[in-house]
Amino acid sequence: MGTSTPEGRPGDEPSVSDKEWDDFLRGAAEGGRDAPVEPSARARLVTQRLRAEESAAGRTPGGNERPRRRRWRPPLIAGVAALALAVVAIRPELVVDRLPGAGGGSGTDAAPLAAETAPPTAAPSGDLFPDMPTLEEPFRGSPAVAWADGVAGIEVPEARAVGGMSRDQVAHALRSTKELLVASNLDRATLRGEHPAKALGLLDPLQKDGHGLMEKGLRDPREDQDPLWLLSRFDPAEVRVAGDTVKTRGRLTFAKGDRDGSVEVKADYTFVYPLVKAEPGADEVARTIVRRELTVALYDPAGTVTTPGRLVVIAWKSTTGNTDCARDGDGFLHPQFRTDLAPGPEGSGPAVDPYDRSKDLDALPQECGTVTRT
Incomplete structure (x- = not known):
């Protein structure tokens, strides 16, 4: 947990600009670069989507990934949900x-x-x-x-x-x-x-x-x-x-x-x-x-x-x-x-x-x- 005292309320957007974060995401997709500090809630969601897209394309990014959805047909009888x-x-x-x-x-x-x-x-x-x-x-x-x-x-x-x-x-x-x-x-x-x-x-x-x-x-x-x-x-x-x-x-x-x-x-x-x-x-x-x-x-x-x-x-x-x-x-x-x-x-x-x-x-x-x- 950081020790600095933010000026805003819980959940307020931090100081990282959208342009800085977009630049980071492009750099990460191309081979990695250091992330700016304190990513916003929106940016964290974008990161999750990027990782999911990388995984679907056959790449293995670091960190946790959002589970991918697959539809399986019932294996036993019709009606298995x-x-x-x-x-x-x-x-x-x-x-x-x-x-x-x-x-x-x-x-x-x-x-x-x-x-x-x-x-x-x-x-x-x-x-x-x-x-x-x-x-x-x-x-x-x-x-x-x-x-x-x-x-x-x-x-x-x-x-x-x-x-x-x-x-x-x-x-x-x-x-x-x-x-x-x-x-x-x-x-x-x-x-x-x-x-x-x-x-x-x-x-x-x-x-x-x-x-x-x-x-x-x-x-x-x-x-x-x-x-x-x-x-x-x-x-x-x-x-x-x-x-x-x-x-x-x-x-x-x-x-x-x-x-x-x-x-x-x-x-x-x-x-x-x-x-x-x-x-x-x-x-x-x-x-x-x-x-x-x-x-x-x-x-x-x-x-x-x-x-x-x-x-x-x-x-x-x-x-x-x-x-x-x-x-x-x-x-x-x-x-x-x-x-x-x-x-x-x-x-x-x-x-x-x-x-x-x-x-x-x-x-x-x-x-x-x-x-x-x-």
Whole structure:
């Protein structure tokens, strides 16, 4: 982390000009040159795209690369859904700076599982292709049948003072993180693709790589500014949520942040959405499964330039089972229905169980692939 004190707010554009950065990118593509200091958020995104283009052309650039997307045909039977993984990490020192001198019903009677308090050791049991869901029982044949309903599945741990933050400040960070998960993954207006005002209102507007990036993604969704990094959204002209329930399972943890006067909250949750087509009389139910690993921070405004009480995004990662990868970048999840799929050639990569919460998202395949069940 740098020791200089910027004059601007978190996320403000640094002192490097666009011309300097463009010159650097051209030089890097031709054989390398030293980068100017403090690249802007825009420039870091351009760098990621450049690396992806180099990789696609057969070159191996240094550093981390954005995962390339490939569409794999179902390897087993028609109806095996697509798996897409999106990973974005934001270095907190690039978005938040120190102040000067600062040191519904599920259609089943199954008893819900106990809350998750630690990472599971294995995937949930079940047949590869169990009983089909119905409008009356949208979670039939799914491990989610025993998961909690919606908000009830997001339990907040007891707060304690940590990292120079008081118990009340930590409690606020935990409550705000739960509210963010609800507003971005369970709120009906968000799911219908409406503007997620509640979710955005919880994020620090000074952070351009968080709140600002979501605002841009909602106005102009693209693969490099995708609102799905944070939000679960479906095109209301295409599908709607079947019934009143979304199933939820996961856990919240917290620890000292990257500096004194901060706390980081980590959320790891899976959401299961039962969906039907928006057309009249549609009765086939498809399920889309979204797992998110979200890390946010709350900073003490006495020591950090921040909006008091608002959350700063440190990292967001997600994987989605049953979405059409060929339509990445339009800002919506696109569930696939069995009646619309035709058998195709065998896929070339490993299949993934979207209900398996025993592995970190970083350990999963980075490309678009197949899932074993929905």
